[in-house]
Amino acid sequence: MNESQPVFEAPICPLPLRHDDTIVIGHGSGGKMTHDLIKNVFHTHFHNNYLDQGNDFASVPMPGPNGRLSISTDGHIVSPLLFPGGDIGRLAICGTVNDMSMSGATPLYITASFIMEEGLSVQTLEKIVISMKTAAEEAGVQIIAGDTKVVEKGKGDGLFISTAGIGWIPAQIQIGGNQAQAGDAILLSGSIGDHGIAVLSARGDLGVVVQIESDVAPLNHLIQSVLKVAPHTHVLRDPTRGGLATTLNEIAQQSKFGIQVFEEQIPIRQPVQAACDLLGFDPLYIANEGKVIVIVPQTEKEAALHAMQASPYGEDAIEIGNVTTSHPGRVILKTSLGTNRILDMMAGEMLPRIC
Amino acid sequence: MNESQPVFEAPICPLPLRHDDTIVIGHGSGGKMTHDLIKNVFHTHFHNNYLDQGNDFASVPMPGPNGRLSISTDGHIVSPLLFPGGDIGRLAICGTVNDMSMSGATPLYITASFIMEEGLSVQTLEKIVISMKTAAEEAGVQIIAGDTKVVEKGKGDGLFISTAGIGWIPAQIQIGGNQAQAGDAILLSGSIGDHGIAVLSARGDLGVVVQIESDVAPLNHLIQSVLKVAPHTHVLRDPTRGGLATTLNEIAQQSKFGIQVFEEQIPIRQPVQAACDLLGFDPLYIANEGKVIVIVPQTEKEAALHAMQASPYGEDAIEIGNVTTSHPGRVILKTSLGTNRILDMMAGEMLPRIC
Numbered sequence: 001m002n003e004s005q006p007v008f009e010a011p012i013c014p015l016p017l018r019h020d021d022t023i024v025i026g027h028g029s030g031g032k033m034t035h036d037l038i039k040n041v042f043h044t045h046f047h048n049n050y051l052d053q054g055n056d057f058a059s060v061p062m063p064g065p066n067g068r069l070s071i072s073t074d075g076h077i078v079s080p081l082l083f084p085g086g087d088i089g090r091l092a093i094c095g096t097v098n099d100m101s102m103s104g105a106t107p108l109y110i111t112a113s114f115i116m117e118e119g120l121s122v123q124t125l126e127k128i129v130i131s132m133k134t135a136a137e138e139a140g141v142q143i144i145a146g147d148t149k150v151v152e153k154g155k156g157d158g159l160f161i162s163t164a165g166i167g168w169i170p171a172q173i174q175i176g177g178n179q180a181q182a183g184d185a186i187l188l189s190g191s192i193g194d195h196g197i198a199v200l201s202a203r204g205d206l207g208v209v210v211q212i213e214s215d216v217a218p219l220n221h222l223i224q225s226v227l228k229v230a231p232h233t234h235v236l237r238d239p240t241r242g243g244l245a246t247t248l249n250e251i252a253q254q255s256k257f258g259i260q261v262f263e264e265q266i267p268i269r270q271p272v273q274a275a276c277d278l279l280g281f282d283p284l285y286i287a288n289e290g291k292v293i294v295i296v297p298q299t300e301k302e303a304a305l306h307a308m309q310a311s312p313y314g315e316d317a318i319e320i321g322n323v324t325t326s327h328p329g330r331v332i333l334k335t336s337l338g339t340n341r342i343l344d345m346m347a348g349e350m351l352p353r354i355c
Numbered sequence: 356m357n358e359s360q361p362v363f364e365a366p367i368c369p370l371p372l373r374h375d376d377t378i379v380i381g382h383g384s385g386g387k388m389t390h391d392l393i394k395n396v397f398h399t400h401f402h403n404n405y406l407d408q409g410n411d412f413a414s415v416p417m418p419g420p421n422g423r424l425s426i427s428t429d430g431h432i433v434s435p436l437l438f439p440g441g442d443i444g445r446l447a448i449c450g451t452v453n454d455m456s457m458s459g460a461t462p463l464y465i466t467a468s469f470i471m472e473e474g475l476s477v478q479t480l481e482k483i484v485i486s487m488k489t490a491a492e493e494a495g496v497q498i499i500a501g502d503t504k505v506v507e508k509g510k511g512d513g514l515f516i517s518t519a520g521i522g523w524i525p526a527q528i529q530i531g532g533n534q535a536q537a538g539d540a541i542l543l544s545g546s547i548g549d550h551g552i553a554v555l556s557a558r559g560d561l562g563v564v565v566q567i568e569s570d571v572a573p574l575n576h577l578i579q580s581v582l583k584v585a586p587h588t589h590v591l592r593d594p595t596r597g598g599l600a601t602t603l604n605e606i607a608q609q610s611k612f613g614i615q616v617f618e619e620q621i622p623i624r625q626p627v628q629a630a631c632d633l634l635g636f637d638p639l640y641i642a643n644e645g646k647v648i649v650i651v652p653q654t655e656k657e658a659a660l661h662a663m664q665a666s667p668y669g670e671d672a673i674e675i676g677n678v679t680t681s682h683p684g685r686v687i688l689k690t691s692l693g694t695n696r697i698l699d700m701m702a703g704e705m706l707p708r709i710c
Contacts, residue, residue, distance in 0.1 A: 032699075073468050073501065144426060147428050152707070156510070160515065162468035164428060164519030345390065
């Protein structure tokens with residue numbers, strides 16, 4: 001064992017980190033540089049009673065004895081890291097808040113694992129961290145545990161963020177893809193395809209600039225207001241990767257009922273439709289990050305729709321179809337020409353790395 | 356909107372996936388290929404009542420009303436993916452189980468986010484998934500939520516796994532780095548440096564082959580047996596990245612007491628010491644993945660030590676030092692020559708990508 005100073009001394013990391021600094025391998029060591037990065041970037045923005053304890057775990061209370069936990073996780077690899085209407089940080093928080101909210105839960109806690117590529121600018125990292133903080137505040141969740149790792153240049157792509165969420169489901173709520181019932185109305189909170197096309201446009205892959213912003217948003221407040229007036233809501237699901245068509249297929253398969261939706265009812269913004277026409281994409285398969293499908297009994301349809309429309313993220317909410325006993329497990333699109341089209345699940349990859 | 360078949364059809368993915376298949380971008384689409392991969396690789400091995408529901412969240416019960424949640428997260432970027440004594444899958448489960456256990460919690464649930472690089476072999480992925488299942492069974496935790504993403508070749512490094520864990524802390528337990536008290540005994544569950552040197556050896560970075568296996572192991576059963584006989588345990592901490600020296604520094608800083616440890620007491624296996632001598636590393640800074648530091652009042656020291664020694668992962672458990680009122684916030688190593696050496700936190704990166 002060495003009795004002199006340790007031989008692995010690393011360059012001293014300036015304190016505080018400057019905005020023109022970049023991430024180096026030493027920031028992932030678990031040693032002083034990691035501690036400095038956590039203190040100067042993450043702790044500065046995220047600090048709360050749980051994170052401040054500095055343990056490898058967060059110890060948190062539960063809101064009450066009668067209920068269940070809602071737990072979800074998501075990895076985020078969107079490229080580019082920043083795009084019109086959002087960034088990977090807002091996406092990571094909203095994606096996990098929304099996954100939890102789809103159980104009818106009140107989202108409470110978020111964990112975040114950062115895998116950074118050597119060379120990531122600290123300025124970009126901090127911008128993303130602040131964006132996470134802002135989104136978490138809007139949703140009313142606390143970021144209570146985190147982890148940072150660094151990979152060599154060329155072994156990652158700037159930044160990946162994996163989040164997990166923990167929420168609380170009151171005892172009486174039973175929501176899930178398998179709860180859909182024949183006759184239920186299918187509501188959609190607004191226009192589809194905005195997120196996927198915004199990210200694609202930011203990558204320069206369209207060849208033209210599309211004036212569209214991502215819809216990335218936390219939907220928990222919208223959903224809570226729906227549940228207040230439509231307590232028998234059967235399904236909540238956000239049409240993310242794979243788009244509306246794939247998500248409806250998942251629900252049809254889980255519930256073993258059929259689904260029919262009306263093409264004319266589905267809101268699509270003009271720039272999204274134009275970009276899709278240009279590229280041969282179908283907006284029904286393009287990812288959304290701030291939309292929700294709500295499936296409710298007909299008796300609670302109007303109340304749910306009004307609650308959605310009263311939210312800033314649901315102004316364009318509309319009924320798009322219904323659950324049927326015919327063609328169980330399948331989704332049928334009633335086209336504007338009056339024909340039926342089978343909407344299948346997305347097969348391969350259409351737009352890689354949009355979330 | 357297209358009324359014909361969607362234009363983005365991808366090559367049909369053979370069902371089931373074969374072992375000579377590799378991951379392609381389409382496996383991250385959220386569509387059919389993603390579903391097939393999840394069904395054939397992840398679901399086959401991980402399936403349980405929660406995952407089987409197929410929602411984006413898991414809804415789980417709590418064991419009781421009186422207690423708190425212990426929540427932690429970790430990103431895993433170890434290279435290579437497979438190493439003597441373990442792999443990234445066992446590491447991901449054990450790392451998160453251990454983080455939760457350090458709160459005195461009973462680990463219950465794990466989430467896993469997989470970020471795969473295009474070209475990862477399905478055979479390797481399945482080997483890792485099975486290893487996660489085995490480790491989870493040993494620890495008695497359930498993998499209840501997961502997410503898969505794929506990045507292009509050259510934008511990742513085979514596989515990164517980020518896990519989060521949710522455990523349950525009974526109401527009476529108060530454990531944390533800030534709970535250490537002057538006079539407390541510091542116990543260590545066994546030899547240090549095994550994991551870091553095993554991974555380094557697997558990378559071929561040593562120039563020689565070292566006969567050492569990683570110590571990667573779930574420590575929750577060992578810890579529960581300690582807590583049964585030493586209910587006033589103040590601190591539990593696993594010396595992972597940054598090694599024993601960095602972890603002791605964290606505890607000294609959190610508790611605002613000093614720590615002294617005795618060099619002669621610290622168990623180091625001969626091949627680890629030899630590799631460190633060769634490379635000029637200090638084993639006190641090398642990562643462990645199956646060791647725990649237990650800090651207890653002197654009155655419970657013997658009971659805690661015997662409980663550790665009775666566990667298969669704590670046979671070599673030993674007292675290595677104590678908590679002091681002198682030099683608050685600092686760690687002093689009493690060397691075998693009788694001199695004092697200040698053990699600082701690790702500065703930069705010594706062994707990148709060992710966890």
